[in-house]
Amino acid sequence: HEPIRARRIGIFTRGRKWLWRNPTTTALVTAIVALGAVVGVMFLERESIHPSEIPAKSIAVLPFLDLSQAKDQEHFCDGISEEILNGLAKVDGLRVVGRTSSFSFKGKNATVSEVGKQLNVANVLEGSVRREGSRVRITAELTNTRNGFHLWSETYERELQGVFAVQDEITRSIVNALKVKLAVSLPVHEQRNTEAYELYLQGLYFSNKSSGEDLRRALNFFQGALEKDPTFSRAWTGIAKVWYFLADVYVKPLEAYPASKEAALKAIALDEKDAEAHCYLSEAKRVLDWDLAGADAELKRALQLDPNSAPAHFFSALLPLFRGELKEGLRLVLEAEKLDPVSPITSYVATAAYLANDEIDDAISEGQRTLQLDPNYFYLDSDLAAAYREKGKFAEAIALYTKAQEATHLPSSGLAITYTRMGREMEARNILAQLVQARAKRYVSAPLIAAVSTALGDKEDAFRWLELAYEEHSGVLQWIAFLPEFRALHSDARFPHLLQRITASQDTILKITETTLSEITDPKAQRHVTLKVGVRPRPGTPNGHAVRIVVSFYDLTKDNKMMPTDAQVGYHWLTSATGWAEAAPRFLEATYVRPKTQTLSAGARRYGGFIVRAYFDGQLQDSRASPPDLLTLFPTEDQLTSPQNASPGR
Template identity: 40%
Template sequence: MNPHNFFSELKRRNVVRMAGLYLVGALLLVQIAGTLLPMFGAPDWVPRTIVILVALGFFPATIFAWAFELTPSGLKRDEEVKPEESIAPQTGRRMNRLIIAVLVLALAYFCFDKIVLTPRREAALVAATEKSLAARPSAESNAKSIAVLPFVNMSADKEQDYFSDGLSEELLNQLAQIPQLRVIARTSSFSFKGKEVDVSAIAKALNVANVLEGSVRKSANTLRITAQLVRTSDSSHLWSQTYDREMSDVFKVQDEISRDVVAALKVKLLPSQQPTNLQHTSNTEAYEQVLIGKEARKHGGYEAFQRALIAFQRAVDLDPNYANAYAGLAQAQGFAADFSKTPAERAAEIKKAFANADKAIALAPDLATAYWVRGLLRHRLSWDWKGAQADFKQAAALDPNDVETFNYSQALFFSGHQSEAFAMDRKATTLDPLSPEAWNVLGWHHAFAGQYAEAKTALQRALELSPDAPWSAFLLGYVALKEGKPDQAAEYFRRAPGAFSLAGLAMVEYTLGHERESQRALAALKEKYAVGFAYQIAQASAWRGDKDGAFEWFEHAYDQHDAGMYRLRYDPMLESLR
C-alpha cells in the first residue's frame, strides 16, 4: 500500500478522527484529575497513574479504530463490512462534532480552573498556612506544654555562656523525650535570651502554659543551679529548687531537674519514659568541648565550622567513646567539605565525616542525633537518598520532638512525597514557631512546588524573625524572579551569601536585558566557586538559555557530588531544560 492510499484508508476508517477525539478527551480528563483529585486528598501517585494509563491507551484506541467499524448492527471487523453497509462517513461527521464539543468543554474547564478554582486553591493554601499559626494547641487546653528558657550565666567568667546555654539545651532535650509534653524547640525558646520579657508575653509568642527558667553559677569544680517552673497564666511558681553539685555530677543533676519538673507538672510516666541524659560520657571536659562546638556551629560560615571542628576533635581526643562528639565532628566535617579547594580535598573530608557518623551510631545506637547527621551526609553528599530517608526515619522515631529530625521533610519532598513533607514542615513551625529555619524550609518547599503565594508568606515570616537571614532573602529572590519582578529579585539576591548572590544576579541581569552585567556575574561565579557550587553555575546558565553550558556544569556538579543535585527534579529555575 503506497503512502497516499494508506493515509486515505486512515481517514476512511476514522482512525485520524479517533486519534483526535482520544487526545482531546485525554486532555480534559487530565485537567480534571490534576485539579479535583488533590481537593479530595488523593495521593500524589493517583494523577500520575491516570496520565500514564491515558498515554498507554492511545495506540490500542487507534488500532481498534483501524480494525473495527461501528455499523447499525453493532461493531464488526472492517473487512466484514460491505461498502454499501458502511456508515463510516456519518460516524466521521458525528466524531467531528464530538471533538468540537469536547474541545469546547476542555477550554471552558481550563478557563473555569484559572478564573475560579486556582484563586480559591491559592487562598485556601494561604489560609491554611496562616491557620497553622493560629490553630496551635492553646495554652489553656494544653497544660502539659513548656518552654525551657536559656539559664542565666551567673559565673564570674562571662565566657561561660556556652555552658549555661548548653545545660539549658540538655534539659530541653531530656524533657522533649516525654511524649506527654509539648516542648518548644531551642531556637524559639532561646530567642528570648538577654531580653527582659514578661512571662505572659513569652506564653503568647510560644503558646505554652509553663516556662522553665533559672541560672547557673560555675566556679572551678562546683556548680550551683537554680531552676524554677512558672505557670504562664498567672505567673505563679509551681516549683523551684537550688542544686549545689560537683562538676562531675553535671549529668546526674540534669536528670534530677528533669524528673522534678515532670513531677511538678503532674505528668504520669511509664517506667520506660523517665527522662535520661543522652550525653554518653562521664568526662566533663569532653562534654564542655561539645558544648563549645555546638555554640560555634550555630553561627554558620567557614570560620565557625573550623572552631566547631577543633572543639569536637578535642572532645573525641578526651573521650574516644563519646558518641555525641563523633556526631558533632561528622556534621562539621560534612559542612567543611563545601569549603574544600579541590575535589580530592572534598572527597577526603566527606570520607572522614561518614566514618565519624558511623562511629557515633556504633557507640550509641539510641542516639537520634547520630542518625540525623548520617542522614544529612547521605542526603547532601553521597546522594544515597533511600539510606538518608531510613536514617531520618530512625532519628524521628528515637526523638519525635527534635526539630532537627525534620530534615526528613526535605528527603520526603524531593523524593515525591510532598504531602507528608508539608505535614512535617507544619509540625516544625508549631514546635519551633520563632525559628527562621523552620519557616524557611516551609517556604522553600512551597516555592519548589510552584506555590509562590504560600512561599512568600512563609519566607517573609522567616525574614521578620531574622532580618539578616540570607537564605530566606535568596529564596524570595527566586520567587520574585518567577513572578516576573526582576528588580525586586535583585534586591533580595544582593542580600544572599557569596555564590548564591552571584548566581541570582546573573539570572536577574539577563532577565533585565543586561547581558554584559549578567556575563560578568557568571564569570565571577565560575572563577570563585567552581568547586562546591557547580550546581548554581548550571542553574544560572540554564536561566540564561545556555543549555550546553548548563549540562556541562551539571556534569561537574555530578562529579563533585554537589549537594544541590537532589533538587534537580523540582527546581523551578530549570524549566527551560525540561
C-alpha cells in the same frame, strides 16, 4: 535533639545545608549553615505562624543565664540548657520546642507570656548557672505561660562532677510537675571525665555558630574531649555535626561528608539511641550514596528515639520534595515549622516549598516572615527575592538579591536569573563569569552555576555543571527535582535520567558507588591509568539475572576531539563477580595503557576520559563519566572492558 541551627539554606541555593553554606542563589538550598548569627527573636505583628490552641503538655527551654563573676561561662550555660532540652524531648506526650526557636530569646527581655505566645507553648523552663572553680550552683524554674504560675523551682549546689545528675534531676522534676511520663528511661549518666565534658560543651557552643572559623574551633574542642575520653559518644556526634555544616560551604562535599559519616557511625556504635547522630548519618547516605531510602530509614529511627527532633522532622520534610512529591513536602515542612516556629531556616525552606507548588503569594508571605525573624538570613541568596521575581516584581527582587550578594560576598545567581527574565542578558552573563571565577578560588556549588546557564537557555552548559555536581556529590543537587529554576530542563531526556541517579529510586537495582582514577608509573608507557569501579546492588536483589558493567575509555585527538580509545585496555575483578543478592559493593578495576611504541604523530592521541555504565537484565541502571559531557557525546556504549563473567546471570 536540635542539632541544626539557622545556618545554611538558600532555597535553591542550598537547600538546607544547601542553604546555609554557599552564598549564591536563591534556589538551591545547601544545608543549613546560616550565614548570619543566631536568630534574633522578633515579635511579629501576627500573633503566631500557625495560630492554634496552646497544648498544655508543651515546653520551651530557654538558655540559662551566666551569673558567674567573670561572665565567661556562656558555653557551659548553653550546654546545660541544651542537654536538659534533649532529655525532655524523649518524654512521651510532651511537645518540646526546638533549640533554634528556644535560644532565639537569648539576651532578650521577653516575658514568659510573650515567649509562650510566640512559641505556642504552655510552659517555659528558665535557669541560671553560677560557677566558681569546681563548684556549680544551678537554679531552674518552671513557669506556666498563661497565668505566670510557678509550677516548680529548685537550686542545686554541686561539685562539677555532679552536673550530670543535676540535669537528670531537673528533667525528672519537670516530668513530675507536668504529670507526663518518659517515653524511654533516661540514660544513666556515669561519672564522666569533667575535663572531657568541659571541652565538649565548648565544642557544642561553637558548633552552633556559622562561620568556618567557629566550626573548626568546635571540631578542635570535640577532638580534645575524645582525647580525654574516647568513649564519649556525644563528642563523636558533635564532630559529625561540624563536618556536616562545613560541607558544601567551606569544604568540598567529598572531603566533609565521609568524615561526618565516620563520626556518626562511631557515635551510634557507642550509643545507638543517639537520635542526632542518626540525622547526620541520614545526610551522609543521602549525599554520598544518593540513597533516599537509606536516609529515610535513619530519620525514622531518629524520630522513634526523639519524637520532638526538629532536625529529623525538617530533613524528613525534604525527602518528598526530592522525589517530586511537592504537596506532601510542603505539608511536612509546615509541620516541622510548628516544632521550631521562629527558625529562619525552616521558614526559608517553607518559602521554597510554596514556590515549588506555584503558591507565589504564600511564598511571599513566608519569605517576609523569614526576614522578620532574621533580616540578614539569606543563606546564599534570598528566596523572597525569587518569589518576587516569579510575581514579576523585579525591582523588589533586585534590591534583595543585591543585599544578599553583599552579605554573602558571592555573586548572586538569583540576580543573574532575574536579569535574564528582564532581557538584560549581558549583565546575567557577567554574573555567570564571576561565579565561575569565584569557583577557581573557593568552593561554589555547581548547581548554582547550572541554574544561570538554564536561565540563559544554554542546556549543554547547564547539564555539564549538573554532571560535575553529581561527580562532586553536591549536597544541593537533589533540589533540582522541584526548584522552578530548572523547569526548562524537564523536557530534556537527560533530566529524568539524572534524577533517577540522584534519588536511588526503588526501581534502580544497581548503583555505581565509586569511580576512582589512579596514575601508574610505567617506564614502558606514555600513559598508564587504572579505574576502580564500585557497584552496589539493591538489598534483596535475586540471583539468576544478568549483570553487565561496561567501561568505555576515550582519547583526545590532536584537534581536541573525543574518540573511542585505540589504547590497550583490560580489566579484572577485585571482588567476586558472583552472588549479587548481597547488598555489598562489588569492585572492578579497568586499565588503560598507551605504550611508548605508539609514537606521537599528527594523528596521535592522548587519554581523554571514561564512561561507566551498569546494566541489569539489559536495562541501564546507572552511569558515570569523566568529563561529564562524555555522556552527551556518546549516549550509547562503545566498548566493553568488563570481564567475561561481568554478566553473571548468577
